[in-house]
Amino acid sequence: MPVCAADRLLQGVSALAVETATEGLGPLMAFGVIGALGVGSQLLAWRLRMPAIVLMLVAGLLAGPVFGLLDPARDIGPLMGPMISIAVAIILFEGGLTLNLHQLRDAATGVRRLVFIGAPLGWLTSTLVLHYVAGLSWESSAVFGGIMIVTGPTVIAPLLRSARLSRRPAALLQWEAIINDPIGALAAVLAFEVVLVLRTATSVGSAAVDLAVGIAVAVALGAAGAYGLVQAFRRGVVPEYMKVPLLFVSVLVVFALSDTMLHESGLLAVTIMGIGIANSDLPSYEELRRFKEQATVLLVSGVFILLAAGLDPSTITSLGWNAVIFVAAVILVARPVTVLISLIASGLSWRERALVALTGPRGVVLVAVAGLFGERLVALGVEDATRIGPLAFALVAVTVVLHGFTLAPMAKALGLTGGDRPGVLILGGSNWTIALAQALEKAEVPVLMSDPNYFHLVPARSAGIKTFSGDILSEAAENRVELVSFESVIAATDNDAYNTLVATDLAPEFGRDHVYQVTREKSDNARHSLPATLGGRKFGNGLTHDGWEQKLNEGWRFRVTRLTAEFTLEDWMAKWPDAYLLGQVGPRGTLRLLAPDEEIKTAPDARLISLVPPEEGEPSGPDAAEMPQDPVAPEKPA
Numbered sequence: 001m002p003v004c005a006a007d008r009l010l011q012g013v014s015a016l017a018v019e020t021a022t023e024g025l026g027p028l029m030a031f032g033v034i035g036a037l038g039v040g041s042q043l044l045a046w047r048l049r050m051p052a053i054v055l056m057l058v059a060g061l062l063a064g065p066v067f068g069l070l071d072p073a074r075d076i077g078p079l080m081g082p083m084i085s086i087a088v089a090i091i092l093f094e095g096g097l098t099l100n101l102h103q104l105r106d107a108a109t110g111v112r113r114l115v116f117i118g119a120p121l122g123w124l125t126s127t128l129v130l131h132y133v134a135g136l137s138w139e140s141s142a143v144f145g146g147i148m149i150v151t152g153p154t155v156i157a158p159l160l161r162s163a164r165l166s167r168r169p170a171a172l173l174q175w176e177a178i179i180n181d182p183i184g185a186l187a188a189v190l191a192f193e194v195v196l197v198l199r200t201a202t203s204v205g206s207a208a209v210d211l212a213v214g215i216a217v218a219v220a221l222g223a224a225g226a227y228g229l230v231q232a233f234r235r236g237v238v239p240e241y242m243k244v245p246l247l248f249v250s251v252l253v254v255f256a257l258s259d260t261m262l263h264e265s266g267l268l269a270v271t272i273m274g275i276g277i278a279n280s281d282l283p284s285y286e287e288l289r290r291f292k293e294q295a296t297v298l299l300v301s302g303v304f305i306l307l308a309a310g311l312d313p314s315t316i317t318s319l320g321w322n323a324v325i326f327v328a329a330v331i332l333v334a335r336p337v338t339v340l341i342s343l344i345a346s347g348l349s350w351r352e353r354a355l356v357a358l359t360g361p362r363g364v365v366l367v368a369v370a371g372l373f374g375e376r377l378v379a380l381g382v383e384d385a386t387r388i389g390p391l392a393f394a395l396v397a398v399t400v401v402l403h404g405f406t407l408a409p410m411a412k413a414l415g416l417t418g419g420d421r422p423g424v425l426i427l428g429g430s431n432w433t434i435a436l437a438q439a440l441e442k443a444e445v446p447v448l449m450s451d452p453n454y455f456h457l458v459p460a461r462s463a464g465i466k467t468f469s470g471d472i473l474s475e476a477a478e479n480r481v482e483l484v485s486f487e488s489v490i491a492a493t494d495n496d497a498y499n500t501l502v503a504t505d506l507a508p509e510f511g512r513d514h515v516y517q518v519t520r521e522k523s524d525n526a527r528h529s530l531p532a533t534l535g536g537r538k539f540g541n542g543l544t545h546d547g548w549e550q551k552l553n554e555g556w557r558f559r560v561t562r563l564t565a566e567f568t569l570e571d572w573m574a575k576w577p578d579a580y581l582l583g584q585v586g587p588r589g590t591l592r593l594l595a596p597d598e599e600i601k602t603a604p605d606a607r608l609i610s611l612v613p614p615e616e617g618e619p620s621g622p623d624a625a626e627m628p629q630d631p632v633a634p635e636k637p638a
Contacts, residue, residue: 030075034309037063037070038301053155053364053400056301057393060308072310081375084306087299088372089255089270090248091365092185094295096274110168110346111175114356118176118342119183122149125334130391134326139195140377140385144392146187147370148330148362151177155363155400163408166416169352173359185369189268190215192373199380218258218268225254225269226276233282248295303368307389319390326391327398335360351414359407361399367392422487422590423447427472427502429456432548433492436582437465439558443585443607448486450477451493473505488514488593491536494545496520503536513537516593519544537595540611541580555614558582562607569602580611 025033037059045052063070072080127145130136136144156177160170193214229250232238238246251270259266339357346353370392377385411417423446426433437447437460449460450468457467468481489506491499503517517536521544543551561572581600583593585607594600602608 025070025075027076027079030070030072033063033070034302034305035298038305039298041305042297042301052301053304053396054404056304056364057308057397060305061311063305064309065311065313070305070309072306076306080306080310084303084368084372084375085266086252086255087303088368089267090251090295090299091303091368092189092267093251093270093274096271096276097278110172110343110348111179113342113346114172114176114339115179115183118338119149119180119187121341122180122334122338123184123187125338126330129326129329129334133329134322134387134391135384136387137382137384139382140374140388142191143188143195143373143377143385144370144388146189146191147184147366147373147392148334148395149180149184149187150366150369151180151360151362155361159361159403159407163411163417165355165407165411168348169355169411169416172348172352172356176356181365185365186268186271188369188373189271192376193265193268195377195382196380199382214265215268217261218265219272221254221258221261222269222272223276225250225273226280229277230280230282300364300368303371304364307367307371308393311390311393319387319394323391323394327395330395331358331360331399331402351416355411355414355416358410359403361403362392362396363400364396367396421446423485424591424593425450425472425481425483425486425489427451427489427491427499428493428545429453429458429460429467430492430494430545430549431459432552433490434460434463434465435552435558436490438463439560439609440591441465443560443591443609445585445591446485448481450481452498472502483509486510488591489516489536490539490593491515491517492539492545492548496545500530500535504534507536514593516595518548521546539593539595540582543580551611556611557614559610559612560607561610562605563602565604569600569608572608576610576612578613581608582611583609585609 038056041055041059042052045055048055064072076083123145126148127138127141130141130145130148131138134141151173156173160174165173197214229247232246233243251273254273255266255270257266258269336357339360340353343353343356348356367389371389374385374388374392377388408417421444424440426437426447426449429449429451433449437449440447446466448466448468449457450470450472451457452469452471454469457469460467468477470477472481487510489503489510491503493499499517500520503515507515515536516539518539519542520530520535540548561567563569563572581594583591584600584602585591586603587605591609
């Protein structure tokens with residue numbers, strides 16, 4: 001009798017479970033599990049609006065020490081070491097790729113102080129805490145202390161967006177995380193090189209020579225790799241579709257070549273290489289950086305799951321109260337002392353200095369780099385380096401959870417929030433965008449209107465709408481506009497090309513689901529159609545900029561309608577069957593814009609933002625475009 005497909009599948013699952021329990025997953029299945037746990041944790045964290053590192057830590061610990069499903073040493077074996085080394089090399093290269101010295105020179109005084117004073121001072125204070133509080137040797141403390149400079153650029157961004165900080169403290173925390181990311185890795189690499197030379201050299205003189213040679217070789221190889229790539233890209237020797245693959249291969253070659261010529265110098269070489277490319281003003285730099293960021297997210301997830309699953313339960317339990325005191329000392333002593341000294345006479349208020357001093361979440365980069373250097377130090381004979389990995393996990397877990405729950409209340413208590421409700425950024429000053437902005441403000445949604453043409457914003461300012469005159473993509477906008485206060489963007493100028501440019505550029509910042517654009521003229525024509533990768537989501541039901549203006553001239557107007565138990569969505573649709581439903585404001589004041597044909601899900605007490613036709617007997621023309629609150633059925637008495 002033939003076995004059905006379900007029976008075969010059940011037998012296969014049973015055989016896999018038995019094989020996993022006896023022999024482990026094997027390399028192929030282990031890679032699949034690591035990828036699923038890492039990327040799955042990131043996706044779930046995005047859905048739950050929480051830091052991904054928390055879920056990755058839980059997933060790694062459950063899969064490894066708790067249930068024993070994944071054991072990297074057993075399932076991957078000798079491949080684990082080279083894999084982590086290459087992943088960390090690419091992570092450090094991406095960190096160097098974010099360090100633009102021109103931006104550093106142009107940065108505000110507070111940012112420069114946090115880099116030039118805060119980085120070395122943070123290295124010192126972290127090293128002292130590690131040695132005197134955690135009880136690590138000077139060698140382990142110096143290496144781990146350098147890594148602790150990094151405050152987690154992958155963690156800071158979602159925390160800032162959820163906490164909705166005002167512009168200046170948010171910029172300080174974000175720029176500190178971005179710039180100190182490669183600096184912290186560089187400090188750890190240099191400290192490790194010193195430990196390596198002191199452990200292997202025969203005398204002080206030879207140690208100094210070995211250290212100088214190691215740094216020189218790594219810098220030379222990294223600079224040569226960056227120079228070669230930059231020249232090849234600038235002269236058009238490499239086609240666009242080959243730039244990213246060549247970049248990856250070059251990183252691997254420089255890392256392997258430097259490590260072969262001089263042991264453990266590869267990480268320094270790829271960091272220097274990244275810094276060299278970041279400061280070369282390549283036209284294609286932004287595309288390279290974004291792709292590298294995506295690759296780094298994947299690699300960081302994998303390394304984090306690997307390290308969490310490979311933690312020794314006995315090592316975790318042996319940390320005890322010593323680890324608790326260490327984490328408390330970092331949060332309450334090392335971080336505040338570093339920041340407060342660095343920001344003396346910086347022009348910041350005491351509230352801003354206090355907020356920055358008490359905010360220092362660490363991220364997956366710290367765990368990945370610390371885990372690698374911990375293993376390297378153990379191989380050199382530094383026995384207490386086995387505690388670096390667990391201490392890094394403890395520091396990351398506590399700081400991410402702590403700041404994730406306390407940053408928003410602390411900022412609100414200090415009066416440093418960018419606004420209680422997420423707002424809308426409208427690009428383009430015209431009659432219909434002003435009417436839309438007034439309707440949104442009537443629904444208590446904050447609005448900022450921007451336009452490159454100063455005179456287009458004169459009527460908006462007269463109507464009391466907040467404005468920014470200039471290009472929203474300019475450095476001036478980056479310094480003056482608190483983008484973190486806005487959740488959605490509507491590109492609605494009279495220039496379709498500019499709308500497409502802005503929507504494409506801001507999509508990674510806001511998320512593609514939150515960037516909208518008015519329909520372009522002739523967009524239905526095949527000769528004028530654009531690929532889905534350009535522009536934003538359609539705003540409204542296919543109306544162009546001129547189409548919106550025409551509707552207002554015909555007497556259409558924006559309305560805010562509150563739904564109740566007596567006046568439901570069905571009642572609204574029956575009353576205005578031809579209306580354009582643009583969005584809805586939930587009971588908590590959050591706005592959800594609606595694309596054409598998007599499913600409408602309303603909650604009780606929601607408010608609808610719509611463009612409705614004139615009713616019979618109403619005047620037409622621009623003067624009729626007012627936004628009265630729609631009459632709705634009265635509430636039933638309790």
